[in-house]
Amino acid sequence: MSRIESLFRKKKNILNIYFTAGFPKPDDTVLIANELEKAGVDMIEIGMPFSDPLADGPVIQHSSSIALQNGMGLDLIFSQIKTIRKTTQLPIILMGYVNQLMRYGEDAFFDKAAACGVDGLIIPDLPVEIYLEKYQQKVEKAGLDMIFLITPQTDEARIKLLDESSRGFLYVVSSASTTGKTAAMQHQEAYFERIRQMKLKNPLLIGFGISDKKSFDTACQYASGAIIGSAFIKALEKGPEIRKNIQQFVKAIRD
Amino acid sequence: MNYQPDKRGFYGKFGGAFIPELLYPNVEFLRKNYLKIITSASFQQEFKSLLRDYAGRPTPLYFATRLSEKYHTQIFLKREDLNHTGAHKINNTIGQILLAQRMGKKRIIAETGAGQHGVATATVSALMGLQCVVYMGEVDMERQAPNVARMKMLGAEVRPARSGSRTLKDATNEAIRDWINHPEDTYYLIGSVVGPHPYPDMVARFQSVISEEMKIQLKEKTGRDEPDKIIACVGGGSNAAGAFYHYLENKKVELIAVEAYGKGVDSGQTAATTKIGSEGVIHGSKTLLMQNEEGQITEPYSLSAGLDYPGIGPLHAHLFKSGRGRFLGATDEEALQAAFEITRLEGIIPALESAHALAVLPKIKLKSNEVVVINISGRGDKDLQAYTKYLEEVEKKHLNIGR
Ligand SMILES: Cc1ncc(COP(=O)(O)O)c(C=O)c1O
Numbered sequence: 114m115s116r117i118e119s120l121f122r123k124k125k126n127i128l129n130i131y132f133t134a135g136f137p138k139p140d141d142t143v144l145i146a147n148e149l150e151k152a153g154v155d156m157i158e159i160g161m162p163f164s165d166p167l168a169d170g171p172v173i174q175h176s177s178s179i180a181l182q183n184g185m186g187l188d189l190i191f192s193q194i195k196t197i198r199k200t201t202q203l204p205i206i207l208m209g210y211v212n213q214l215m216r217y218g219e220d221a222f223f224d225k226a227a228a229c230g231v232d233g234l235i236i237p238d239l240p241v242e243i244y245l246e247k248y249q250q251k252v253e254k255a256g257l258d259m260i261f262l263i264t265p266q267t268d269e270a271r272i273k274l275l276d277e278s279s280r281g282f283l284y285v286v287s288s289a290s291t292t293g294k295t296a297a298m299q300h301q302e303a304y305f306e307r308i309r310q311m312k313l314k315n316p317l318l319i320g321f322g323i324s325d326k327k328s329f330d331t332a333c334q335y336a337s338g339a340i341i342g343s344a345f346i347k348a349l350e351k352g353p354e355i356r357k358n359i360q361q362f363v364k365a366i367r368d
Numbered sequence: 369m370n371y372q373p374d375k376r377g378f379y380g381k382f383g384g385a386f387i388p389e390l391l392y393p394n395v396e397f398l399r400k401n402y403l404k405i406i407t408s409a410s411f412q413q414e415f416k417s418l419l420r421d422y423a424g425r426p427t428p429l430y431f432a433t434r435l436s437e438k439y440h441t442q443i444f445l446k447r448e449d450l451n452h453t454g455a456h457k458i459n460n461t462i463g464q465i466l467l468a469q470r471m472g473k474k475r476i477i478a479e480t481g482a483g484q485h486g487v488a489t490a491t492v493s494a495l496m497g498l499q500c501v502v503y504m505g506e507v508d509m510e511r512q513a514p515n516v517a518r519m520k521m522l523g524a525e526v527r528p529a530r531s532g533s534r535t536l537k538d539a540t541n542e543a544i545r546d547w548i549n550h551p552e553d554t555y556y557l558i559g560s561v562v563g564p565h566p567y568p569d570m571v572a573r574f575q576s577v578i579s580e581e582m583k584i585q586l587k588e589k590t591g592r593d594e595p596d597k598i599i600a601c602v603g604g605g606s607n608a609a610g611a612f613y614h615y616l617e618n619k620k621v622e623l624i625a626v627e628a629y630g631k632g633v634d635s636g637q638t639a640a641t642t643k644i645g646s647e648g649v650i651h652g653s654k655t656l657l658m659q660n661e662e663g664q665i666t667e668p669y670s671l672s673a674g675l676d677y678p679g680i681g682p683l684h685a686h687l688f689k690s691g692r693g694r695f696l697g698a699t700d701e702e703a704l705q706a707a708f709e710i711t712r713l714e715g716i717i718p719a720l721e722s723a724h725a726l727a728v729l730p731k732i733k734l735k736s737n738e739v740v741v742i743n744i745s746g747r748g749d750k751d752l753q754a755y756t757k758y759l760e761e762v763e764k765k766h767l768n769i770g771r
Contacts, residue, residue, distance in 0.1 A: 149472070163663075163664065164532065164664040164665045164666075165532070165549075165650070165665050166539055167388060167541060167544050167545065167651075167652075168378065168390065168548065169543070171390065174531060178531070178532075180378065181664060186661075186662045187662060201622055210649075210663075211386055211649050212372075212648045212649040212650070212659070212663045212665070213663040214647050215647070215649065215660065215663065216646075216648060216659060216661070216663030217662075217663065236387045238386045238387060238388070238649065238652070239386065240384070240385060240386060240392075242376070243384070243386075256692075262388070262389040264390050265390065265392070266392075266393045266551055266552075267389065267393070268393070271392070275389070286389070286390065289390060289546050289549060289550070289551045289552075290390075290548065290549050291469060291545050292547070305406070311551055339766075356454040366673065
């Protein structure tokens with residue numbers, strides 16, 4: 114059983130935190146992952162910084178460009194993940210854009226990610242049709258879970274396709290937006306309920322616009338948990354001590 | 369060899385729709401419906417009458433006597449610069465605004481580099497009474513200031529793109545993000561043969577009026593409906609796609625695409641995509657693009673805002689890889705020289721983009737009985753600042769130009 118699968122069997126109200134590798138400092142990837150585990154999060158999602166992150170709002174764009182200025186590259190990220198994996202059993206999701214995979218070489222990318230201890234992948238601009246045709250076998254053979262996104266505009270047939278094609282969990286985007294819009298969660302309850310009623314194969318995590326305890330709790334009413342990204346990245350630089358910032362942020366969500 | 373995209377928008381291995389799921393419903397609707405809508409009789413009738421009565425088509429095919437003498441060949445200029453708003457861009461915006469209208473969209477967004485596409489979009493939005501937001505790189509807003517003023521007068525909101533190199537690539541990112549945030553009411557009116565399928569094909573079809581007219585005009589003037597060579601500049605590649613379109617299958621016609629070499633192919637300041645680029649995905653399309661070893665898209669450079677883009681459309685990537693297209697380039701300096709040359713030989717001030725196409729004349733072998741068509745994609749009003757600066761520099765050095 115994969116780490117992701119066993120987590121969903123064991124736990125409810127799963128908190129998955131996204132952060133960009135190499136932000137604010139190159140070495141912070143490992144530090145942040147360790148602190149998140151200590152703070153009690155259930156899963157971590159590590160973003161591979163990209164020059165042109167189309168699905169991301171200003172906060173993640175900013176963290177990505179700083180990380181790139183810090184010299185972050187895929188091999189460094191893989192070695193950091195290897196270090197993280199030595200001390201934790203938390204599921205690790207790697208998020209990035211399709212051009213990064215293509216340039217690295219897709220096969221090499223999947224093998225390397227799996228070897229370092231990555232459990233799942235989120236590639237927002239990889240169309241599911243291309244995935245099924247070209248990559249699914251390789252990804253599954255490498256032991257990785259590919260996670261697709263659904264949105265309020267996704268029709269029922271396509272939701273089923275995306276659910277069938279995903280492993281681990283299905284990513285429910287809260288509203289039509291790039292990452293980091295906090296207004297996103299309002300008035301979405303009917304949509305969340307509709308998805309819950311579909312009784313899909315995968316457990317659900319809600320993401321985009323989850324920023325605080327209130328929005329996290331709302332998400333947990335309809336799904337197995339939620340993903341927080343931009344709000345966490347903002348919090349990283351809130352006070353002078355990054356460890357304290359992390360602990361306080363997670364505590365405020367969990368309390 | 370086939371030069372039309374397959375059902376999923378691939379020209380050979382290039383194209384497709386690599387988009388976030390958030391855009392899927394919009395792009396899928398377009399994919400399923402664009403051909404039905406744009407080939408319908410009522411659409412075609414409205415499109416053609418606006419091209420004629422509003423844009424001022426057909427644009428002339430002008431025999432450039434003095435330029436021909438200089439290069440010992442027969443050069444015709446396809447005068448897209450004489451279109452309403454001053455460039456070929458209006459052909460595409462008229463087509464897409466009619467499509468947006470039929471889809472019931474209320475808000476139009478666009479990206480722009482040189483500002484020509486922004487102006488053309490603001491123009492048709494005014495014409496149809498639709499709200500219009502144009503994203504433009506901060507650097508481009510500065511160097512193409514006259515077009516920013518025009519867009520504002522036309523009632524469009526111009527939003528500066530402040531990320532990356534603050535040019536066309538970044539403006540396109542911002543436009544796509546806007547579309548993600550407004551999937552219901554907004555139509556994204558892309559300005560070149562780039563982006564996810566079906567945009568490259570749709571834009572190429574709207575621009576194909578250029579070569580459609582060319583065939584008729586050449587027949588009248590030369591007795592043959594085909595030239596020996598067609599030369600066009602390539603930013604994303606829409607004016608080139610339009611100029612090549614009806615000759616793609618006709619191997620007797622040499623198709624010459626001209627990229628912006630900026631300060632030189634190896635200078636680190638260039639937009640020479642086919643020279644230094646490699647395969648990857650940019651703005652939803654698999655194509656050739658400039659990137660580093662890590663797959664990070666690198667920042668392009670050209671003095672010409674309309675060519676300052678790190679990719680080319682998938683059709684052009686296919687023309688390049690298959691050898692159907694011949695890809696050449698011109699530096700800033702060469703383009704500036706060519707702009708003065710044609711201005712002083714023919715009394716036509718071209719856009720800096722179009723000047724790149726003219727700049728390859730000294731670099732290619734030409735025969736006296738050959739017919740060469742150069743696509744003058746736009747006029748140079750917007751570039752007077754750059755031209756004036758160049759003239760001052762040249763006069764300081766007491767050089768003689770353009771004679
Ligand atoms: C006059 C002119 N020519 C050419 C271009 C380049 O675009 P494309 O390659 O799509 O024709 C532009 C773009 O702004 C332009 O304004």
